[in-house]
Amino acid sequence: MSRQKKDKKATTKPLEVVKYGHPALRSKGRKIEKIDESILTLAEEMIETMYEEDGCGLAAHQVGRSVQLAVIDVMPAFEDRPSRAWVGGREIEVGSLMPLVMINPEIHAVGDERTIETEGCLSMPGLHNEVERPARVRVVCQDIDGSTLDFEAEGLLSRAAQHEVDHLHGILFIDYLSPETLAEHQPLLRKFQAKSFPF
Ligand SMILES: [Zn+2]
Numbered sequence: 743m744s745r746q747k748k749d750k751k752a753t754t755k756p757l758e759v760v761k762y763g764h765p766a767l768r769s770k771g772r773k774i775e776k777i778d779e780s781i782l783t784l785a786e787e788m789i790e791t792m793y794e795e796d797g798c799g800l801a802a803h804q805v806g807r808s809v810q811l812a813v814i815d816v817m818p819a820f821e822d823r824p825s826r827a828w829v830g831g832r833e834i835e836v837g838s839l840m841p842l843v844m845i846n847p848e849i850h851a852v853g854d855e856r857t858i859e860t861e862g863c864l865s866m867p868g869l870h871n872e873v874e875r876p877a878r879v880r881v882v883c884q885d886i887d888g889s890t891l892d893f894e895a896e897g898l899l900s901r902a903a904q905h906e907v908d909h910l911h912g913i914l915f916i917d918y919l920s921p922e923t924l925a926e927h928q929p930l931l932r933k934f935q936a937k938s939f940p941f
Pocket of ligand 1: 862863864865905909
């Protein structure tokens with residue numbers, strides 16, 4: 743009897759990432775009541791898409807699905823932009839959380855420290871800008887198996903979690919920019935919009 747090797751890549755396919763201007767990006771995601779087969783498949787396909795697009799995070803809204811689901815993997819960028827994570831006050835290996843699937847996440851700043859770092863978004867390729875955010879956050883969400891995940895994060899993981907949870911509420915990182923800075927990015931934003939609404 744031969745043992746069939748399970749090849750995840752054969753069963754999942756990357757999805758199309760919608761660009762700025764797509765209405766899904768401005769919607770508030772529905773809460774996921776039941777983690778059924780369709781949610782498991784969506785999570786797997788989103789992870790695949792995130793790797794395919796060289797992103798460190800992806801929200802369901804970005805593949806046109808307005809539900810409270812986002813995925814993150816900060817390990818490929820770890821050397822340049824490290825992360826730290828704690829569970830129950832104890833520091834853990836960040837890699838043990840990756841790839842991270844966040845279902846119905848809630849996020850809160852821990853402490854008053856804030857950091858300014860560059861962000862980009864797979865829905866606005868080529869657009870980068872510095873954004874100020876809380877340095878450390880606590881995230882409470884459901885894992886893909888339905889269990890509760892409760893962790894604190896700093897570094898890229900903190901920033902990525904804030905960026906992705908914002909997506910789930912229809913918020914984009916450009917919403918934090920000053921009107922002057924936003925005006926500088928308008929030509930590129932209009933290009934994305936024209937692609938989302940070609941008529
Ligand atoms: Zn984004």
